[in-house]
Amino acid sequence: MTARLVVVGNGMAAGRMLEHLTEAAPDAYAITVFGAEPRVNYNRILLSPVLSGEKSFEQIVTHDDAWYASRGIDLVKGGEIVAIDRAAHTVTARDGSVTPYDRLVIATGSSPFIVPVPGHKLPGVVAYRDLDDVNAMLAAAETGGSAVVIGGGLLGLEAAAGLKMRGMEVTVLHLMPTLMERQLDPAAGYLLQQAMEARGIRVICRANTHSILGEDKVTGVRLDDGSEIPADIVVMAVGIRPNAALAKGAGLAVNRGLLVDDHMRTDDADIFAVGECVEHRGQCYGLVAPLFDMAKVLAAQLAGDATAAYEGSVTSTKLKVTGVDLFSAGDFAEGEGREEIVLRDAARGIYKRLVIKDERIIGAVMYGETADGGWFFDLLKKATPITDMRGTLIFGQSFAGGTPLDPMAAVAALPDEAEICGCNGVCKGKITGTIVEKGLTSLDQVRAHTKASASCGSCTGLVEQLMQLTLGDKFARAAVQPVCACTDLGHDDVRRLILAKSLKSVPAVMQELEWKTSCGCAKCRPALNYYLLCAWPGDYVDDGQSRFINERVHANIQKDGTYSVVPRMWGGVTSATELRAIADVVDKFAIPTVKVTGGQRIDLLGVKKEDLPAVWADLNAAGMVSGHAYGKALRTVKTCVGSEWCRFGTQDSTGLGIRLERVMWGAWTPAKVKLGVSGCPRNCAEATCKDIGVICVDSGYDILFAGAAGLDIKGTEALGHAGSEDEAVEIILALTQAYREQARYLERIYKWAKRVGNDSIRAQVIDDVDKRKALAARFLHAQRFAQVDPWAERVSGVDAHEFNPLTPFMPQEAAE
């Protein structure tokens, strides 16, 4: 009698296995297949085109009834198996019928994970797994309305795109900061989000679903932040879980999935498993390629090839959304011994990144142009050495082995009428002609005479190459110090381009300005975060992970890993209440050192990190806020007692100092900013070595700037004179804003002034009154968003993870 093979499950893995098996050994088994769905086998990964309307169900059927009949396979549609009796070698279906087997294949697949938020059982909440789900979505789409997709992974985005094509208003909620974070690096995730938004899909990242709303059907979704999004249908696409309950019930070894060895055999020699329900070498797979690899091995095993073995798969991913080209494969994290080759073409929205280790590709991410994905994946799987084609590798297969392009050759080959500067419509001939005609030798001269690269600056490199071509050795390229090794652009170019291109996030800057690394470094990330914060007040979301620790936790790290805390004392003035609160905090938290600073503040040193929020809570309760002693920010305004007490005082220097500090606290700046206000020229507040100083005189206020008393010792320079306190404040705010907008990150005011010239600063904030008022207004606008006490925020729970160490539960072995 022929051996009886029973297959539980009729998905893609089972289907592919049966194809191989019936081809290799058509008569080896009498085969019975139980499929829980009431239909034949279809290509599940093509459900997205069915949803979007690009394919019909009939077009994605892989095996129709005739296929099973011709191979003598008995297909039991809608036959759900509920139990396996391993001793008796039988399976029992839901209807009670019992089927004997000699060999059993479990291919029960996986189930979508449903987030158990309130309302998840309401009608209108669907998963995205089988044709029934698709039909439910299509029914909802018929009446239009709104859809919310929870999950910005592969399936979620495909569902979102399909529903949008069916005419619904679609919002994607994604828990993580960037889309498809398991397959894409943040740069590609950013491009993907742009593409989804461009097709009218709203994307909300970092979105935590609080509950699904509705009485007897779905009406909307509420997020943790309280916002609500209306929805007629909610699609959950947050992940899958292997269906291993049947196997577990039969006593088979199950971890996350049903455990199989390299021969696809479970711990029962007569029972095999394949597909998404299995766990092989610790891996569960949810993509189709590994399932097919497994199916091939299992078929060979069943056909009698005992050596057939599955050794795991390297997977690749493609998003099946028309018009979005995206590919990822392998391991694309960075690391020692790993190098990356990155190609960014901002204008065409292309990003390609290859990760190389030991001269072999180990990972690839591509966005915008994926034609070479298969070729890269092949090189990756075969571990082909790429040494010989390295120079042109990133350009793809058609360039493989070609000679690397000489960038100068490309520019030389351009016709004279080729447009170089898009902003000002300047062509190549105009630039080279003007250079020769006027004898120009510097970039600034070319900008002045032709306007090329004078606006957004993104063609600066091209213009410089033209100058090099035209002038040869006579061209002295201005040596721009790049921000760091991640880019060739200098700080000024980066700042200008952030504004010109309206770049509003770190990944946006890195993509559009063609960063050479995928995630930046500890030099460029803090600089970019500051530039973005300064450029887009109220709009840019501060990236805490791109800040130095002191600014991230609002205290100064010390050599032993403890922190110092400096509460703000406006103008250096304090009170009995504040001093008492400080003393109590010192006692309560056993703070080892209390020190008076040079900026007229009290420094509490040696505070344990986990105590910081409690220390701040007590200081807050006494009315004190952060002194920003840790930041590239407005630090202190040091004052003398002025006309209120001093017999020489000419003006209320203490009052002016307090007023300045009240207006300016909370402002982030390129480097630290310290002020001093002295009530007379005897200068007891030492205002003449501060970043900004005021010396009060009988006739008003002498305003000084660009002093230093640190690494460099430098007296201040005169900026100008103000007749009234209001005017003095306006000048100082304008100066600070000019500094915020024009200085390079970590450049103190005196260095900035030396670089741009004192006269250019005076011209903006003293001579041109309109410009001064505009600068001061921009400063005050930014302050509306900056003046939030970071200590109070953290006392109320912001960034709690920073202050709570993790304590593992360590079971103690019994003594003795």
Added chain:
Amino acid sequence: MNAMMPMWTDICAVADIPRRGARVVKAPGGDIAVFRTADDRVFALNDHCPHKGGPLSQGIVHDTGVTCPLHNWVIDLETGRARGADEGCAHKVPVEVVDGRVRLRIGGTL
């Protein structure tokens, strides 16, 4: 005898660690820094820079490196070794991620 063999110990969910960030684990043998990179890989090192003992968990995390907050040494998360011209090693702690949970192989007063 109170000695324990090192064992796999549940620490937290991957999501509890900020991306491009770290958390400190108060382990019996001393603080351990658990890092999460931009692409969700998890690494663990003794929270102690080989240079002057700075807490690496407080540094800026970029690619698979961390810049020590005290003197800007860059420590590679995969090897624990200092990058560039600096020499030294912050020792790695065995770490694994199972079902989105981070586990460290720690313990042991041995």
